[in-house]
Amino acid sequence: MSDLEAPLRPKRKKIWVDYFVQFRWILVIFVVLPISFTLYFLTYLGDVRSEWKSFKTRQKEHDANVEKVVKRLKQRNPSKDGLVCTARKPWIAVGMRNVDYKRARHFEVDLSAFRNVLNIDKERMVARVEPLVNMGQITRVTVPMNLALAVVAELDDLTVGGLINGYGIEGSSHKYGLFSDTVVAFEIVLADGSLVRATKDNEYSDLFYAIPWSQGTLGLLVAAEIKLIPIKEYMKLTYKPGCWHPERYAQHMLILLLPEMGT
Ligand SMILES: Cc1cc2nc3c(=O)[nH]c(=O)nc-3n(C[C@H](O)[C@H](O)[C@H](O)COP(=O)(O)OP(=O)(O)OC[C@H]3O[C@@H](n4cnc5c(N)ncnc54)[C@H](O)[C@@H]3O)c2cc1C
The missing domain is CATH 1.20.5 (Single alpha-helices involved in coiled-coils or other helix-helix interfaces)
Incomplete structure (x- = not known):
């Protein structure tokens, strides 16, 4: 059949x-x-x-919100309340990491109010922003000034706090490094409730180098100062045919990125 x-x-x-x-x-x-x-x-x-809101109002709100974070941390009893973590819900975060730990015995601190651009310092070429400021928000503020972050991660919803404590990266990282490499200062509330500002050459320089990729394990980021670069409305792109020999490719990239070294 x-x-x-x-x-x-x-x-x-x-x-x-x-x-x-x-x-x-x-x-x-x-x-x-x-x-x-x-x-x-x-x-x-x-x-x-x-x-x-004016920058002055934003700064006032920032100080009040930091005060709340400090107060909350001081209420914590380490032996009873467990470890500190942000109260951000997993369904709001962009990342797809398993955040089951937040259901365990953890002491959540609400940072949802930290979403203001605090200052754009055109002289120092630095933006001081709160951790929940996202890429879309900061771009809308800086682009009309012909400025941009040196590394702008692709999705508008990615936040400064997430890109620093996780590891933000984008095409311009070839030139400027990871997102966290473009940060010049972190403002962090430590587990004991103290607020510190870490830069690469002050007394908290160890923290400055340890915060990137720490996933929030070292403290709560409440503000960051991030490097800005000048931008123009249009840019000229030149396509170069690929040259896949590793040595020639490396030479090629050196000439493109660091002309003085490539010669
Ligand atoms: C579709 C898609 C596209 C993506 N594209 C890119 C891209 O182009 N470039 C790129 O770099 N990444 C990209 N990512 C990855 C993204 O960077 C991570 O998912 C990252 O987690 C950002 O998410 P978030 O801003 O929601 O931060 P969250 O997931 O909320 O936070 C990330 C980590 O940082 C910690 N954290 C956040 N805020 C604070 C704070 N204030 N204090 C202390 N700790 C804090 C959190 O506890 C968590 O451990 C992409 C992800 C997806 C799903």
């Missing part, structure tokens, strides 16, 4: 999951997208509200 003559197997009876999969577009269009849109819109309104 050929395959064509064989009796057809009866089809499996449809169950609710099949209908759910078939009509998932209803859920996506009428539930997921409106919720997503509303969340984005509220975040955007928050950013606009922040931009309306």
Whole structure:
């Protein structure tokens, strides 16, 4: 008997999951997208509200919020309350790391108010920002001034705190290093409630070098000073044909990035 003559197997009876999969577009269009849109819109309104405030007001709010963090940390009983972590919910964070540890015995500190650009210092070419400032927000502020962060991570939602304590990287990292390499100072509240400013050459320089990639294990970042670079409205791109010999490629990159060394 050929395959064509064989009796057809009866089809499996449809169950609710099949209908759910078939009509998932209803859920996506009428539930997921409106919720997503509303969340984005509220975040955007928050950013606009922040931009309306004067730098003085933002600094005042910052000081008050740091005070709250210090007070919260001082309430902690290390032997009873467990380790400190940020109270940021996993469904808001961009990262897909398993954050089950937040369900364990942990002492959460709310940093959700830290979302202001505190200062743009055009002389020092430095932006002082709070950790929940994201890439979209800072770009909207700096680009009209013909300035940008040296490393702007690709997604608008990535936050300064996440890119420093995780490891932010983007195309311009070929030239400027990781996102954390473009930071000139970290302001951190340590577990004992003390606020410190760490730079590469002050008494907290060990902290300065240890904070990047620390995933928030060393302290709570409440502000960062990040290097800015001048930008123009357009840029000229020159395509060079690939040269894959490792030595020639390295030479090529040296000439491009550090002309004085490549000669
Ligand atoms: C689709 C996609 C695209 C991506 N593209 C890029 C990219 O272009 N470039 C890039 O570099 N990365 C990229 N990433 C990775 C991204 O950088 C990480 O996921 C990172 O976790 C950023 O997420 P977040 O800003 O939501 O930070 P979170 O996930 O909230 O934080 C990251 C870590 O930092 C700690 N942390 C955050 N804020 C503080 C604080 N104030 N004090 C102490 N600790 C803190 C958190 O506890 C956590 O351990 C991408 C990820 C996805 C999913």
